Amino acid sequence: MDLYFDFRDGMGEQPLSGLLPYFKLRSFAPDAPNIERELVQLTRFNGLVPTQHPRDIVYKERSIKVEILLDAKIATNFYQYRHEFYDLVVQPFWYYISCDLLPGRRFAVTCDGGFTIPKDKQKNQVSFQVDFNNITGLAESKGTSLSAQNFSSERWFSGMGIQRRDDLQYRFKNKKRFSVFNPGLPINPLQHDYNVLLNAKGKNVTIINHTNNERLKIEADLKKSQQVRNLKQYTVVGNKRLKTSGRLPSLDKGMNEFEIQNTNDFEIVFNTRFYFP
The missing domain is CATH 2.40.30.200 (Elongation Factor Tu (Ef-tu); domain 3)
Structure with missing residues (x-):
């Protein structure tokens, strides 16, 4: 010990x-x-x-x-x-x-x-x-969502809400509807180590979490080569702040049902830590 x-x-x-x-x-x-x-x-x-x-x-x-x-x-x-x-x-x-x-x-x-x-x-x-x-x-x-959620990884242990399944994903490509699992307490970008990276081609690309009805609409014409990321309440490309409406959707405890609108060519990655009482 x-x-x-x-x-x-x-x-x-x-x-x-x-x-x-x-x-x-x-x-x-x-x-x-x-x-x-x-x-x-x-x-x-x-x-x-x-x-x-x-x-x-x-x-x-x-x-x-x-x-x-x-x-x-x-x-x-x-x-x-x-x-x-x-x-x-x-x-x-x-x-x-x-x-x-x-x-x-x-x-x-x-x-x-x-x-x-x-x-x-x-x-x-x-x-x-x-x-x-x-x-x-x-x-x-200690581990993030990009670490495999199983007991053999030496990052996840009993009491951390890990599911008995091996198909949980946090990286999605051209999949307009998908699920993001949060085993811990609700997560939001203002308080937590919660990072979402988006590369997309389209105008007014919108990220929706139907579980809590939160959404972010990026009011810009995006190129696939541009990586969009969040800094607290701001959405940026490089050092440039983008015009948006809404906010990056938080994650409720359990399964969160997401939808991406106004793009057919995108990749989105949810890289977050999880939080427990």
Whole structure:
């Protein structure tokens, strides 16, 4: 069992046992999901009435409590090792942590200190707790939709909503109606690592998700050689923003039924991570 860090510096995941081998993970315990829900009281209605669609529910930040053992062997090392750990986890920027106990998932966190590693005069080892702040309130998949969704890929595991089928697709060519499966919580381009790449020939090309009735109409004459992509709420080709109506359709949980209109020559790729409570 190990704790992994990804500081978003291009080095990828690095295990605690490799970075600081005198520290060992004892437990990894995210708090329960923390939902912020809108409820109203209506005349002649019992209790409270929810006013939001499930896709509009907000998950607040939560704590991930991690217990770690420091075994310094000798007293003179203890003080140096302690500060090496402080330097590792207390950073001015957010980063990812993950654990073998929840394989296939990672958590965006900050750590602002507020913990100590106490030294007993008679001992050179101690267990202590660090509270990481899961700033998104969610876990996200380490793999993306372009990674094969099966248990042999070492990216997908039990509890991640994987289907017992091998024909799920996220890349479509000249297929005007198709399905996109989302095993996790609703995904939208404003909040999530959700990328849709489109190469199409046509005018007013439109992407429709019939499951949630969202659509994006690209009010331009597109060439197949131009790659259209999304940057949050914007749709662009290269550095040029395109005129559009609507927005890139989000993905509801489960199967999403899509349609492409006003083109017969296109290729579209859905490259996204998935999100879990």
